[in-house]
Amino acid sequence: GENVEQHPSTLSVQEGDSAVIKCTYSDSASNYFPWYKQELGKRPQLIIDIRSNVGEKKDQRIAVTLNKTAKHFSLHITETQPEDSAVYFCAARYSTGTASKLTFGTGTRLQVTL
């Protein structure tokens, strides 16, 4: 099955700096890679996703890059703000017939300091 590794587990940056979170996946058949943000006590919410036919996607201050050959993908947050502080999860999905299993990384706790 799929295995997703995520690093670092904690990340502290100063407001205005950039933050990068990296994930690797094991199953070359995976073709969908979402990123979720979870604030304390709340549900995870999608912030950006990328499909395997695309190498990079950007949405305002957030970008995701995908390297299919190396099987890794990264989240980049620029001009960080205190409200970016949360736990971020990467995930990978592969489909086998009708099965569609979404596997998550272990999460990165991002702290943006003033």
Next chain:
Amino acid sequence: DGGITQSPKYLFRKEGQNVTLSCEQNLNHDAMYWYRQDPGQGLRLIYYSQIVNDFQKGDIAEGYSVSREKKESFPLTVTSAQKNPTAFYLCASSIIHLNTEAFFGQGTRLTVV
């Protein structure tokens, strides 16, 4: 916040009792998932279902059971066989055939005393 609803938000049970967590969605999604969240361990998949009356074990299915009698509902039972049931449980749903996002419920925090 509408679309996928978990209840209750907090649940306390005595050790050795079975307990059922509810998950309902009105998004017409085929796929539904149950995850367990423990500190530092991310989201681990317990069970998932693609269609009514069918479901598959995830990575940590032991001590849990599910049913999918209706498309909208995917209840999770935490049985007495689950050795460490205290955790935050998240239900999610998605469309299968398009690689689109999974939507999460607000979660149920289960505490076994």
